[in-house]
Amino acid sequence: MTSGDRQRPRGGAVNVTRLAAMKRDGEPIACLTAYDYGFAAACERAGVDLLLVGDSLGMVVQGHETTLPVTVEEVIYHTRCVARACRRSLVVADMPFMSHPDAESGLASAGRLVKEGGAQMVKLEGGAEQAALVSRLSANGIPVCAHLGLRPQQVHKLGGYRVQGRAEAEAEAMAADARALEEAGADLLILECVPAALARRLAGALAIPVIGIGAGSGCDGQILVLHDVLGVTPQPPRFARAFGREAAGVEPALAAYVEAVKARSFPGEQHGFQA
Ligand SMILES: Nc1nc(=O)c2c([nH]1)NC[C@@H]1CN(c3ccc(C(=O)N[C@@H](CCC(=O)O)C(=O)O)cc3)CN21
Ligand SMILES: CC(C)C(=O)C(=O)O
Numbered sequence: 001m002t003s004g005d006r007q008r009p010r011g012g013a014v015n016v017t018r019l020a021a022m023k024r025d026g027e028p029i030a031c032l033t034a035y036d037y038g039f040a041a042a043c044e045r046a047g048v049d050l051l052l053v054g055d056s057l058g059m060v061v062q063g064h065e066t067t068l069p070v071t072v073e074e075v076i077y078h079t080r081c082v083a084r085a086c087r088r089s090l091v092v093a094d095m096p097f098m099s100h101p102d103a104e105s106g107l108a109s110a111g112r113l114v115k116e117g118g119a120q121m122v123k124l125e126g127g128a129e130q131a132a133l134v135s136r137l138s139a140n141g142i143p144v145c146a147h148l149g150l151r152p153q154q155v156h157k158l159g160g161y162r163v164q165g166r167a168e169a170e171a172e173a174m175a176a177d178a179r180a181l182e183e184a185g186a187d188l189l190i191l192e193c194v195p196a197a198l199a200r201r202l203a204g205a206l207a208i209p210v211i212g213i214g215a216g217s218g219c220d221g222q223i224l225v226l227h228d229v230l231g232v233t234p235q236p237p238r239f240a241r242a243f244g245r246e247a248a249g250v251e252p253a254l255a256a257y258v259e260a261v262k263a264r265s266f267p268g269e270q271h272g273f274q275a
């Protein structure tokens with residue numbers, strides 16, 4: 001039930017203040033997903049700033065075709081495993097599909113991810129319609145990472161995993177959603193699979209850091225799925241780079257990813273989408 005000393009803030013650790021300072025100072029924020037203790041520890045040693053216990057675990061760990069079957073209980077379990085490895089990296093837990101059909105149930109689910117999992121922030125997919133939940137979480141001391149663009153929990157509504165925000169009206173709606181989420185108290189925003197120019201514009205317009213995945217080089221940081229970086233995903237998304245196929249081992253691969261993000265040499269043109 002408890003996650004022990006994981007709840008205590010530590011000097012030098014990444015937190016929301018540090019993330020805001022990194023945006024202000026122009027230091028790219030290097031993020032990865034993690035699902036277990038061993039790989040989280042390797043990511044931590046490689047200098048990854050933020051570890052997301054993504055509901056992508058349904059696909060890369062459990063072998064499902066979508067993220068939809070993942071439960072709060074499962075995210076708690078993986079978050080506890082990851083949190084035990086983290087001293088410096090910020091631990092973020094994904095709110096799974098149907099864990100927040102309304103603000104009250106969302107607050108309860110997020111509270112469990114923090115209290116039982118040891119998460120320091122929760123992430124949730126969605127736009128302005130989630131603003132009420134975001135402000136409830138904020139008011140209760142739970143930092144929030146919002147998630148716009150491709151939202152894998154909408155896969156059945158979208159009819160597949162594809163680029164979002166190419167049409168002018170879609171781009172404007174995304175910008176309005178981003179503003180609403182920031183105003184509601186979101187501390188961070190992930191943009192997934194959006195044209196590079198739109199992501200660059202949003203990162204410039206928002207006060208909070210914007211982390212991209214398939215969103216070009218104009219974001220304040222980058223995130224990828226760990227398995228894609230290690231090169232163990234048979235058919236990874238085009239925006240991923242398999243550092244593990246270029247490096248001699250797991251630790252050099254993770255270090256190369258962090259170095260490439262910090263040097264802004266990843267993502268390249270070939271890892272992004274144009275309008
Ligand atoms: N291994 C893995 N990596 C991910 O990044 C990831 C997951 N799983 N599971 C959850 C979601 C699903 N994601 C995906 C999956 C596939 C594409 C994909 O195939 N995209 C096409 C572009 C399609 C288009 O042009 O509109 C591509 O070529 O990459 C994108 C995001 C991102 N997330
Ligand atoms: C790809 C990231 C952003 C995610 O939501 C996940 O891993 O579940």
Ligand SMILES: [Mg+2]
Binds near residue numbers: 054055056067094152
């Ligand atoms: Mg997710």
